[in-house]
Amino acid sequence: MLRRILLLGLLALTGCSAPPEKPPAAPLPIPPLSAKPAPELIDSKPTTAQTEPIIAEAEPIAPLAAVDQLPDQAAVIVTPAAPQLIMPLAYHSVLSQGITISAVYFDDRKFQLTVADQADGCGSQWLDAESAALSCDGYAAINGGFFTPEGKPLGLLVASGIKRGSLNNSSLGAGIFISSKNKSAIVRRELYAPSSVANNVENLLQAGPMLVEHGKATIGLSDHNERPRSFIAWDGKHHWAIGHIHSSTLAGVAKALSETSLNGFKASTVLNLDGGRSSDLWAGPRVPSGSKTHRSFLNKPVRNYLVITSR
Numbered sequence: 001m002l003r004r005i006l007l008l009g010l011l012a013l014t015g016c017s018a019p020p021e022k023p024p025a026a027p028l029p030i031p032p033l034s035a036k037p038a039p040e041l042i043d044s045k046p047t048t049a050q051t052e053p054i055i056a057e058a059e060p061i062a063p064l065a066a067v068d069q070l071p072d073q074a075a076v077i078v079t080p081a082a083p084q085l086i087m088p089l090a091y092h093s094v095l096s097q098g099i100t101i102s103a104v105y106f107d108d109r110k111f112q113l114t115v116a117d118q119a120d121g122c123g124s125q126w127l128d129a130e131s132a133a134l135s136c137d138g139y140a141a142i143n144g145g146f147f148t149p150e151g152k153p154l155g156l157l158v159a160s161g162i163k164r165g166s167l168n169n170s171s172l173g174a175g176i177f178i179s180s181k182n183k184s185a186i187v188r189r190e191l192y193a194p195s196s197v198a199n200n201v202e203n204l205l206q207a208g209p210m211l212v213e214h215g216k217a218t219i220g221l222s223d224h225n226e227r228p229r230s231f232i233a234w235d236g237k238h239h240w241a242i243g244h245i246h247s248s249t250l251a252g253v254a255k256a257l258s259e260t261s262l263n264g265f266k267a268s269t270v271l272n273l274d275g276g277r278s279s280d281l282w283a284g285p286r287v288p289s290g291s292k293t294h295r296s297f298l299n300k301p302v303r304n305y306l307v308i309t310s311r
Helices: 002-014 064-069 129-135 194-198 250-258
Strands: 090-096 099-107 111-117 140-143 157-159 162-164 175-179 184-188 203-207 210-213 227-234 239-248 269-272 280-283 292-295 304-310
Touching: 099 250, 099 280, 111 129, 111 157, 111 175, 111 203, 129 140, 129 280, 129 292, 129 304, 140 227, 140 239, 175 269, 184 227, 210 250, 227 250, 239 250, 239 280, 250 269
Parallel strands: none
Antiparallel strands: 090 099, 099 239, 111 304, 140 280, 140 304, 157 162, 157 203, 175 184, 175 203, 210 269, 227 239, 227 269, 280 292
């Protein structure tokens, strides 16, 4: 205090006045946490750091359909479907809808169905499925298509590349089993092209009616006249079966085959073969669980057979 009095006295003698005291600087306003900073507090000329975004914007990803347009490091790997497992040759019986289905199962990558036809008529070479199979080193056999009272084929057939018979337009010729060197199938008569006989077809047999199509029982089949039945079943890929049923109607067979698993595969297409006293299934000793015969005592000779042989 004394020092200030002395200083004022000195200034009075020199004619100078004391500078006013500088008020303390007011603190900068602090915006609330929820508010954005006022525009005047942001530098109108941003620095280089401010021009760079803090989080880089993600680039758009190409759709999966345009896999070929993605860069190599972002390529999508698509795993192809696993090939169908090879089904072992086997004899097997299964009960479905009260019907016993006895069949020989095979894979057409290892085995094939060969048409064994008797050009001179029924029984001229073989009296049963067993003798027909043994004549061509077959593993198993079943009776084939229908025939006339004179022993001629009731429908078209090809055996060892030789064509016999003619196209049957009745329900007994609704389906056609056809095979070439590397492929076998069952097709509707309406989808069959006659010119294919000249295109490396080795085996062909016409029969009917179709019992199962696209995995479903065919509508309109007879529910009368129970009798022995024979059939060919196919899963639409490589798995096949030739089978025998002791006694059933056509509708009963179709229902049973469409609602059961045949030794691990579901039948997509089933073609009825000649039945009744013609029905004859033989599974030889080389077939696992084989050495079986399904043939009635009053069985009659037939025109042709389907024999399972090696590829």
